Every structure is written in C-alpha cells, then in structure tokens.
Amino acid sequence: MDLGAEPARNAVPADFEAVALPFMRALHGTALRLTRRPEDARDLVQETYLRACRTFDGFTPGTNARAWLFTILYSVFVNGYRRRQRQPAQVPWHEIEERFARAAAMDAENTQLAGPPAAAVESALARLPEDFRLAVLMVDVNDLSYEEAAAALGCPLGTVRSRLFRARKLLYLHLREHARGLGYPTGG
Amino acid sequence: MGFEGGHYDDELQEMLDGRLSARERSAVEAHVAGCGRCHGQLEAFRSARQAARDAEIPPAPASLESGVLALLKAERSARERPGRRTAGVLGRPAWIGAAAALVLVAGVLAMLWRPGLAAAVREDYALYRAGEVALDLVTGDPARLQAYFAKSGVEFPTRVLDLGMMKYRLIGGRTGTVRGRASAFFVYRHEDGHVVVCQMYPGNLDELGSAGARREHDGIPFRVYGQGGVTLVFWPEGGVMCVLAGEGDPERVIQLAFAKAMNVA
Numbered sequence: 001m002d003l004g005a006e007p008a009r010n011a012v013p014a015d016f017e018a019v020a021l022p023f024m025r026a027l028h029g030t031a032l033r034l035t036r037r038p039e040d041a042r043d044l045v046q047e048t049y050l051r052a053c054r055t056f057d058g059f060t061p062g063t064n065a066r067a068w069l070f071t072i073l074y075s076v077f078v079n080g081y082r083r084r085q086r087q088p089a090q091v092p093w094h095e096i097e098e099r100f101a102r103a104a105a106m107d108a109e110n111t112q113l114a115g116p117p118a119a120a121v122e123s124a125l126a127r128l129p130e131d132f133r134l135a136v137l138m139v140d141v142n143d144l145s146y147e148e149a150a151a152a153l154g155c156p157l158g159t160v161r162s163r164l165f166r167a168r169k170l171l172y173l174h175l176r177e178h179a180r181g182l183g184y185p186t187g188g
Numbered sequence: 189m190g191f192e193g194g195h196y197d198d199e200l201q202e203m204l205d206g207r208l209s210a211r212e213r214s215a216v217e218a219h220v221a222g223c224g225r226c227h228g229q230l231e232a233f234r235s236a237r238q239a240a241r242d243a244e245i246p247p248a249p250a251s252l253e254s255g256v257l258a259l260l261k262a263e264r265s266a267r268e269r270p271g272r273r274t275a276g277v278l279g280r281p282a283w284i285g286a287a288a289a290l291v292l293v294a295g296v297l298a299m300l301w302r303p304g305l306a307a308a309v310r311e312d313y314a315l316y317r318a319g320e321v322a323l324d325l326v327t328g329d330p331a332r333l334q335a336y337f338a339k340s341g342v343e344f345p346t347r348v349l350d351l352g353m354m355k356y357r358l359i360g361g362r363t364g365t366v367r368g369r370a371s372a373f374f375v376y377r378h379e380d381g382h383v384v385v386c387q388m389y390p391g392n393l394d395e396l397g398s399a400g401a402r403r404e405h406d407g408i409p410f411r412v413y414g415q416g417g418v419t420l421v422f423w424p425e426g427g428v429m430c431v432l433a434g435e436g437d438p439e440r441v442i443q444l445a446f447a448k449a450m451n452v453a
Contacts, residue, residue, distance in 0.1 A: 108228030
C-alpha cells in the first residue's frame with residue numbers, strides 16, 4: 001500500500017511565534033529542572049517548539065497556550081530525555097507523613113519558612129522524586145490548573161492532586177532542613 | 189471532603205488552591221481557626237507552595253531564542269515549497285526536498301547539534317512503536333523504498349537491504365529527521381514479530397561522543413547503546429551514519445547490524 005503524498009499544508013502560521021515564543025523562558029526553566037543538563041534543556045525546548053509549530057493547526061486560539069506547550073514539552077521529555085528508565089519513587093511515606101505533621105505542629109508556634117533563598121528552593125525541588133517535582137513545576141511554578149497539569153502529564157486529576165499534596169510536604173521538609181542548617185528557629 | 193480523626197487533610201491544600209466550594213471553604217476555615225494541628229499544616233502547605241511559586245525562572249540563553257527562530261524559519265521555508273510531503277501524526281515533513289532548504293537546515297544544525305543522538309533515535313523508535321508515527325510508504329520492496337527516498341529529496345545514498353535471509357521482512361519507510369538532520373527511516377519485522385527500525389542520516393561516528401560500547405565487525409566500527417530496553421547500534425557508511433534500533437536481546441540487534449553493515453571505507 002502506497003500512502004502517497006499529501007497536499008502541501010499551510011505555511012507555518014505567522015502568529016505561531018506570537019503565541020508560543022513568550023513561553024520560552026518558562027519552558028527552558030522547566031526543561032532545565034527536568035533534564036538538569038543545560039545542553040539537554042536547550043534541545044528539549046527546541047524540539048518542543050518544532051513539534052508545536054508542526055501541530056499548531058490543532059491548537060485552539062484562546063485556549064491556554066502555556067498548557068499546550070507544556071504538554072508537548074513533557075511528551076518530548078518522556079520519550080527522549082528521561083535519563084533512566086522510569087521507576088516509581090520509593091519514598092517512606094508513613095515516615096514522611098509523621099515528620100511533616102510533627103514539623104508543622106512545631107513550626108506553627110515558631111517561625112514559618114518565609115522567603116527561603118533561591119538556592120535552597122532549587123535544591124529542595126531537585127530532591128523531589130521526578131513525578132512529584134513535575135506536579136510542583138506544572139501547578140506551582142508554571143501556574144497550570146490541576147486539570148491542565150493532568151492533561152499535560154497524561155494522568156488523572158486525582159493523581160496530580162495526590163502528587164502535589166505529597167510533593168509540598170516533602171518540599172516543606174526539605175526547606176525546613178535547610179533553614180535549620182542555617183540556624184533559623186524552626187521547632188523540633 | 190474528608191474529616192478523618194477530627195482533622196482535615198488534603199482539603200487544606202484544596203482550600204489553598206481555591207478548589208473548594210464556598211460552603212466547603214467555610215467549614216474548613218471554621219475548623220482551622222480552632223485547630224492547632226490543621227492550622228500548622230495549612231501554614232506549612234502555604235509556605236511550601238509559596239516557595240515554589242517564588243522559585244526563580246532563569247532567563248533562557250539568547251542563543252536558544254536565535255536557535256528556535258532559525259529552526260522555525262527553516263520549517264517555514266520547507267513548508268512553503270510545493271509538493272511537500274508529510275509523515276506521521278507529528279506532521280514531520282519531508283523538508284529535505286530542495287538544496288536551498290538543506291542549506292538552511294545545515295545552518296540550523298550547526299546551532300542545534302548537541303550530544304544526545306542516541307536519545308533522539310530512541311525517541312523515534314518509541315514513537316513508531318507507540319503508533320504515533322506513520323510510514324510514508326508501506327512496501328516490502330527495498331528498491332521501491334530506495335527510489336522513494338531519492339524521489340523525496342534524500343540527498344545521500346540510502347541502502348535498504350532485503351533481510352529475508354535473516355527472516356526480517358521490510359515493512360516500509362518514511363523520511364524524517366535525526367536532531368534536525370534529514371534521515372531515511374525504515375522498518376523491518378521478523379516473522380516472530382520482532383521489530384527493528386533503521387535510520388540513515390548524514391554524519392560520522394565521532395559525533396556520538398565517547399559514550400556507548402565499542403564493537404567491531406569486518407573492520408567496521410560500531411557503537412552500541414542501551415536506552416530504556418532499546419538497543420541502538422550505530423555504524424558509519426561513508427559520510428552517512430546508520431543506526432539500528434530494537435528491543436529484546438541486545439545481541440540480536442547487534443548481530444543484525446553486523447549483517448546489514450557494509451564497509452565503504
């Protein structure tokens with residue numbers, strides 16, 4: 001069976017750049033936090049734009065271009081840039097839950113983690129298991145709704161909610177460790 | 189909504205994210221006002237959420253923007269040429285039809301070129317296996333597929349072999365790109381169902397960097413990569429790189445590459 005040639009499609013729409021390029025910084029920042037290698041982040045963003053350009057016909061004007069681009073970025077990342085075979089995060093959740101509850105109760109009477117330094121936040125984000133980091137990157141850092149994040153990550157909305165819930169607990173504990181290391185008065 | 193053990197749990201996060209109804213929110217707020225545990229957890233969630241929201245997004249390097257713009261320019265140039273063919277649901281075009289476009293693409297490639305060829309080839313393999321990439325031409329005839337590549341503007345000589353002796357049947361092929369480089373992409377299936385994808389693209393072995401296991405057969409150097417259960421075997425044929433990708437026993441893919449490779453040095 002010869003599938004033959006398709007008729008020439010439209011040229012790249014001129015407004016693709018107007019729609020997509022404003023998100024380059026956000027895409028690059030996320031790519032960097034996922035791949036952890038500048039050269040891979042660069043390639044990932046470029047391939048995201050190329051693929052977005054080629055599927056721009058399917059993009060509905062007026063819908064969230066940011067969510068659309070992050071959906072493509074995640075797809076490209078999963079298929080080509082993930083360093084190791086995907087494995088479920090092995091996190092001792094029971095212990096984490098207990099630590100979080102204890103820490104939150106103590107900190108409520110002391111100092112909250114106001115304005116941790118950027119390096120501490122980066123380090124805390126990097127320590128999150130990939131699935132949880134992705135949830136935080138999509139929802140908190142890039143301001144996608146739960147629904148958009150679920151669509152981008154190809155998982156149920158409840159999964160995003162659950163990952164975000166756990167990710168924020170871990171993030172809190174990581175930031176708290178950092179603050180305590182610097183001598184800030186957190187409880188416990 | 190749950191209220192187990194006299195405390196709220198994920199409702200605290202839902203409230204922070206503005207996902208509760210007014211009624212639900214009132215109930216949670218009233219409880220939190222008088223519950224130290226829930227108040228502490230709400231504030232902890234708020235702290236973590238705010239820290240992530242305040243995380244700095246570093247500026248993208250200027251070279252990234254220029255690279256993307258050049259890439260889009262090349263894409264536009266290829267699309268505006270009549271008779272363009274498309275391949276697969278990704279709409280990956282056969283933008284290799286004209287020398288002018290190739291010159292433009294070559295300029296872009298100089299900017300795009302980075303380590304990670306193996307990852308790119310593996311992605312193509314995964315996309316094909318996931319059914320996300322269709323073949324331009326479905327044929328079991330190697331000569332017909334080679335003619336198709338030549339007609340589609342692939343400017344290097346392709347060599348589509350009949351691997352019937354190895355019990356692999358040619359399925360078909362398409363034009364594509366490997367990290368922006370024009371490629372000939374074709375697929376074989378063994379009678380036991382094992383699928384291998386071969387790609388040919390302009391390049392040389394040195395561009396792969398130092399990673400990968402080194403093998404040699406009949407004087408031909410091979411570079412072998414294992415990525416996510418997929419074995420990738422690269423080898424050069426003149427100024428063209430060939431790569432075979434397949435799952436299962438790595439040695440099976442390697443031996444097939446040995447059989448297919450030709451010493452053109």
